[in-house]
Amino acid sequence: MLVLGIETSCDETGVALYDTAHGLLSHTLYSQIDMHSEYGGVVPELASRDHIRRVLPLIEQALQTARRELRQVDAIAYTQGPGLAGALLVGASIGAAMGFALNIPVLGIHHLEGHLLSPLLSKPAPDFPFIALLVSGGHTQLMRVEGVGRYELLGETVDDAAGEAFDKTAKLLGLGYPGGAALSALARQGRPGLFKLPRPMLNSGDFNFSFSGLKTAVLTLINKQAMTEQTRADIALAFQDAAVEVLAGKSLAALSQSGLSQLVVAGGVGANRQLRETLSARVATMGAAVFYPELEFCTDNGAMIAFAGAMRLQADGRQAERANDGRFTVKARWDLEMIDQP
Ligand code: KG4
Ligand code: ZN
Secondary structure, three states, X not given: OEEEEEEOOOOEEEEEEEEOOOXXXXXXXXXXXXXXXXXOOOOHHHHHHHHXXXXXXXXXXXXXXXXXXXXXXXXXXXXXXXXXXXXXXXXXXXXXXXXXXXOOOEEXXXXXXXXXXXXXXXXXXXXXXXXXXXXXXXXXXXXXXXXXXXXXXXXXXXXOOHHHXXXXXXXXXXXXXXXXXXHHHHHOOOOOOOOOOOOOOOOOOOOOEOOHHHHHHXXXXXXXXXXXXXXXXXXHHHHHHHHHHHHHHHHHHHHHHHOOOEEEEEOHHHHXXXXXXXXXXXXXXXXXXXXXXXXXXXXXXXXXXXXXXXXXXXXXXXXXXXXXXXXXXXXXXXXXXXXXXX
């Protein structure tokens, strides 16, 4: 079964073709980061308009790379939410229209389900059940994943998401948007232990997070220092140390409390090298295993959406028989625990 995946929830247009027999055949991506960086953040209306420009050429490119024809596609999966309403509408309307024209099933996928399942695209892949740390620009959650569509929220951020904290701190340090990767690169020049920032909620006894205080602590630190290039790097490292320690500490606590032996990390911040190194080292001492998506599938992409669609169709054949009437909806806000089980 060949599934076309379309992701347009935020500032990346992602398209992919996933074949249930042969795996991922192709994926194409256009990032709008350069366009939005001028404004220091994503401008929703510009995002929607750019998705319209990119999505059809990307679909053609994905088909060409996979050496497949449109008529060979068996199902379409698009990101139904959560995300920017106007941006989501682009993927949903093109997915529904193509599905109607081809008379094939169309599935609306939860963006975070895409992220959660993305480590299964890599080898070795984790088996269900596992604990997932979902760390993106908009979300920071610890989940227990029993199977496709069966997600239990263990804890989440009470304020800023981890990626948002990286981005805001990067901005305070004069780095561009989104600053997570740039902050991480700068931190590599930082001197360990020079500054110590708080570890918010590390010992709160639950699986919730808080990152807004950390950003404020960085601001206070910046205001007290003569800012040299070296100081910026030292502060970047101090921030990253604090964020990583909290993310790793809570993830390991969730893993050990669950009695499970697999941890999965997904979302853009999952690309962070220090987070990966810390988790890998600590999980190994527990005799457990940690799984990461390929770097290119950590941030938003179409492959995770095509894959989630394929998993859902495989889990429930009736979805494939569902009548396709060309109608579609998007959900700008959508709780992952509220999604259907296949
Ligand atoms: O999953 P994603 O692409 O988009 C959302 O769904 O939010 O995540 C983007 C987030 C941004 O906040 C970005 O700064 C962060 O991931 N990020 C990183 C790194 N690469 C991307 N944060 C820390 N270290 C990185 N290497
Ligand atoms: Zn995302």
